[in-house]
């Protein structure tokens with residue numbers, strides 16, 4: 001079993017199937033949903049089969065009770081409401097977030113929370129033809145994907161007409177468990193074709209113009225902040241630098257008054273005497289690594 005905790009948002013067809021199949025695999029599971037179980041749910045959500053409809057019950061209350069009866073190793077916490085901005089704080093209590101909601105607006109809210117709180121997340125979408133999992137972990141966010149998608153990821157889990165098949169449920173469970181144990185990196189898109197069961201996978205680069213990333217992806221690196229903005233990646237070291245020394249470390253760089261300019265194929269770096277860095281064409285990881293090298297040398 002994974003010694004991890006997961007916040008599951010949406011306990012509909014896909015969410016409830018995942019909860020049931022992963023029972024006992026996590027240390028702690030939180031479940032968000034504002035719906036009451038109705039008879040019409042049963043066609044796509046057999047998880048709720050044993051529900052007693054003479055006493056209306058929320059999906060969350062039913063799920064917590066049922067999952068507790070299936071296993072005693074996982075601690076389940078229910079949140080009987082729809083996830084909103086007010087719930088960003090709750091994300092902090094979990095290692096990762098799984099979004100099984102059925103519309104793009106709730107996904108946008110969940111994505112913003114994950115980027116803001118720095119939480120790894122998986123976004124699951126399903127239509128009649130395929131299932132799509134998008135993994136976020138300090139990478140291109142779900143909004144980066146929306147900005148660059150050609151349409152098919154704009155759906156949630158809404159358009160399915162029958163309960164998720166066994167193969168699909170195993171696909172969801174296996175991939176999410178791999179992600180929980182860091183075997184799948186952020187920025188990964190995994191597609192499962194429902195007809196021929198083929199799996200396709202690709203990855204996505206951060207969209208430097210993505211408004212969610214620009215707003216929230218400010219990461220502390222040593223004494224400064226690494227920040228993705230529309231002009232590139234900014235880092236503030238917060239003290240004056242010995243540009244002559246840095247010039248020696250970056251072969252091909254040149255000094256221009258109070259700036260050091262370095263460019264290499266499609267990447268460039270501008271460093272100011274006051275300790276500000278501006279990276280263009282670098283990924284956040286590349287920029288972070290380079291800063292660590294340059295700054296550690298500077299303090300020697």
Ligand SMILES: [Zn+2]
Nearest residue numbers: 141144210213
């Ligand atoms: Zn983004």
